[in-house]
Amino acid sequence: MPEGPQMVFLKEQAEPFIGQVVVQAEGRAGDIPFDELKGQTLTSISTFGKEIFFGFTDLTIRIHLRFFGKYAINGTANRELELGLELDEGTINFYACECRLLREPLEELYDWSTDIMNPAFDPDQALRKLYNKPDRLICDALLDQSILAGVGNGIKNEALFRQRVHPESRVGEIPEPVLRSLVEECVQLSFDYLDWKREGTTADQWQAYMRKQCPRDHIPIRKEKVGKDGRPCYFCDKCQRLYLPDAIW
DNA sequence: GGTTATGTTATTTC
DNA sequence: AGAAATAACATAAC
Numbered sequence: 001m002p003e004g005p006q007m008v009f010l011k012e013q014a015e016p017f018i019g020q021v022v023v024q025a026e027g028r029a030g031d032i033p034f035d036e037l038k039g040q041t042l043t044s045i046s047t048f049g050k051e052i053f054f055g056f057t058d059l060t061i062r063i064h065l066r067f068f069g070k071y072a073i074n075g076t077a078n079r080e081l082e083l084g085l086e087l088d089e090g091t092i093n094f095y096a097c098e099c100r101l102l103r104e105p106l107e108e109l110y111d112w113s114t115d116i117m118n119p120a121f122d123p124d125q126a127l128r129k130l131y132n133k134p135d136r137l138i139c140d141a142l143l144d145q146s147i148l149a150g151v152g153n154g155i156k157n158e159a160l161f162r163q164r165v166h167p168e169s170r171v172g173e174i175p176e177p178v179l180r181s182l183v184e185e186c187v188q189l190s191f192d193y194l195d196w197k198r199e200g201t202t203a204d205q206w207q208a209y210m211r212k213q214c215p216r217d218h219i220p221i222r223k224e225k226v227g228k229d230g231r232p233c234y235f236c237d238k239c240q241r242l243y244l245p246d247a248i249w
Numbered sequence: 250g251g252t253t254a255t256g257t258t259a260t261t262t263c
Numbered sequence: 264a265g266a267a268a269t270a271a272c273a274t275a276a277c
Contacts, residue, residue, distance in 0.1 A: 003255055050256075067256045068256085068274045079274080096273050098257085152255050209255090228267090232254075 002050040002065040004150025005193035010052055011045045011072055012198075017044050017087050022056070024086035029099035032061065032083055042087060047117070048110045049149025051088050053102070054085075060102040069097035115149045116187050117194075123183050130179060134172025140227040141171050142186065151186050154209050155193070157234045159185040161208035166242035167226050167233040173243035208234045 025037040037056065044055035047187065054061045063069075063083070070077055070094045083094040112123040129147045142148060142156045151159075160167050163182045165174065174182070196205050204210065211221050214236035226233040 006255080064257075065255095066258095067254070068272085069256090070274085079266090143256095154255050210273075231256090 002069060003065050003152030003155055003190075003193070004047070004115070005047055005155075005190045005197060007047045007050055007052045007065075007150070008117055008194055009197040010071060011047050014045055014054075014092060017090065017092065017134065018045065020087040020089055022085060022087055025084065027081045027083040027094070027099075029083045029094075031101045032099050033059070033101065037085075048106075049145055050113065050152065053106060055106075060106065062100045062102050063094055064098045064100075066096070066098055070095045071097075114147060115222075117150055117190050119185065123187075126183050127176070127179060130171050134170065136168065136171050137227045137233070138165060138169045138171050138174060138182070139167035139233050140229055141232065142182070143229065148183070148186055150190060151170065153231050154187055154206065155189050156231075157209040158206055159189055160233075161235060161240060162171075162189070164240050165242040166237075167235050169241070169243035170245060173245055175243075178243075208236065210234065214239060 019041065021039060021041050022037050025032070025034040025216050027034070036059070039054040039132070040058065042054060044053075046053045046055070050064060052063050054063070061083070065071070070079075072095075074090045076093055077095050079092060080097050081095060082097050083099045085092045110225055112118045112120040113125055115121055129144075130141050133141065138160065139156060141152070142151055142159065145151075159182055163178065163185050165178065165182060171179070192205070207215050208221055211234065213219070214221050217236055217238045219236065219238060221234050221236055223232060223234050225231065
């Protein structure tokens with residue numbers, strides 16, 4: 001379920017609950033002190049990459065939806081409840097996710113300049129970090145959450161397609177302006193994706209990811225598990241350029 | 250029933 | 264010791 005934009009969307013959905021008091025808290029999440037939560041006020045909601053934080057009077061809950069995570073606002077899902085919050089005027093339920101308790105201030109735990117959707121995001125820093133591992137495949141590098149927090153497999157594939165970069169390109173061989181465009185594309189795409197969520201145009205906006213045919217060349221999109229992490233890559237051999245080191249003889 | 254998939258982390262292996 | 268491979272977790276769809 002999660003890529004950065006979906007977490008920001010969830011934040012927007014949950015923001016009306018800010019200022020409300022927890023009436024009841026339950027679930028099976030081992031890390032959550034349900035009793036302690038009762039009576040606390042929801043004071044803030046923030047996101048970092050694919051994580052979302054619910055700040056209460058004197059603790060914070062971090063939620064990561066991982067692969068199958070689901071949530072329901074003022075509703076339920078037919079599966080085991082991980083964390084259920086009943087507030088003054090409604091409920092938020094989380095399923096199949098990771099819930100963790102944080103007691104330290106978030107600023108001490110997170111570097112917001114690596115979150116692609118945060119105003120503090122620093123593209124220059126991202127470029128530097130990417131070039132730090134020049135031998136990596138770009139398809140692996142873009143998924144590195146310590147460089148581009150929030151980028152998932154969809155945004156990765158789509159950014160590569162839009163900037164016409166082949167996923168098996170070596171980071172170190174990609175010219176700086178191209179790599180920069182790629183980083184900027186990840187950011188732009190994330191905000192586009194958020195807009196689609198807001199507008200409810202859930203319909204597939206992807207051009208390459210999960211698609212069968214290249215919209216530019218009208219030839220089949222290749223789908224292969226590429227790179228160290230073996231995540232599915234969707235790409236067009238014809239319009240996405242492969243940047244590789246010159247052969248050494 | 251097997252495979253696959255918007256993800257990360259813990260454990261095992263080399 | 265440390266990198267790399269594998270397992271683990273949870274869920275629905277094809």
